[in-house]
């Protein structure tokens with residue numbers, strides 16, 4: 405009976421470890437996806453579009469501009 409409880413506890417511990425590893429993996433995958441998206445969006449966008457976007461963001465944050 406005690407062995408059975410230990411086995412259940414070990415299984416729960418492994419399940420929690422797997423869930424934590426999956427959460428880490430999702431975070432890493434999300435960061436990689438976001439990074440690649442930013443990299444390719446900035447790499448292939450035209451300079452004027454990037455400038456206008458940065459300019460609009462500056463206004464959106466109420467940063468003094470012109």
Ligand SMILES: [Zn+2]
Pocket residue numbers: 459463469470
């Ligand atoms: Zn402006």
